[in-house]
Amino acid sequence: MEKQKMIKALNDALAQEHACQIRYLTHAAVITGPYAQAVAGRLKEIAEDEEKHAAQLRERITALGGTPTMEVARAELIFARTLKEILEVNLKEEEKAITLYRSLLRAAQEEGEILYETIEEILQDEQEHKEELERLRE
Numbered sequence: 640m641e642k643q644k645m646i647k648a649l650n651d652a653l654a655q656e657h658a659c660q661i662r663y664l665t666h667a668a669v670i671t672g673p674y675a676q677a678v679a680g681r682l683k684e685i686a687e688d689e690e691k692h693a694a695q696l697r698e699r700i701t702a703l704g705g706t707p708t709m710e711v712a713r714a715e716l717i718f719a720r721t722l723k724e725i726l727e728v729n730l731k732e733e734e735k736a737i738t739l740y741r742s743l744l745r746a747a748q749e750e751g752e753i754l755y756e757t758i759e760e761i762l763q764d765e766q767e768h769k770e771e772l773e774r775l776r777e
């Protein structure tokens with residue numbers, strides 16, 4: 640992938656990470672039901688991971704000579720309140736993130752080891768998020 644295209648792709652991912660962090664924190668704040676407190680704690684931890692991903696992406700974008708975006712991907716800001724809704728929304732969003740980072744991982748191969756390993760690390764986190772949400776669902 641050409642460098643400018645890679646910067647654009649990483650910025651799109653960054654805007655999504657911003658939205659993911661906001662979404663998890665909002666869901667943690669509004670969740671109701673018998674397990675609300677425990678689940679909210681976990682959602683906040685996932686939000687911290689999403690913030691870490693955003694920070695990692697900012698570093699990589701800057702290293703490539705780009706400017707990190709401050710945009711928030713609005714499509715990812717889906718409201719939910721009950722445990723069932725929250726798990727459904729976030730499972731779908733994590734699946735989207737996994738697909739995105741898989742395709743970025745392939746493209747990153749030409750851009751050097753640090754970018755590749757960063758994307759690989761983020762991808763693994765997203766897979767763990769998905770696994771954990773699946774476990775909460777049962």
Ligand SMILES: [Fe+2]
Pocket residue numbers: 656659688689692736761765
């Ligand atoms: Fe993320």
Ligand SMILES: [Fe+2]
Pocket residue numbers: 659685689733736764765768
């Ligand atoms: Fe995630």
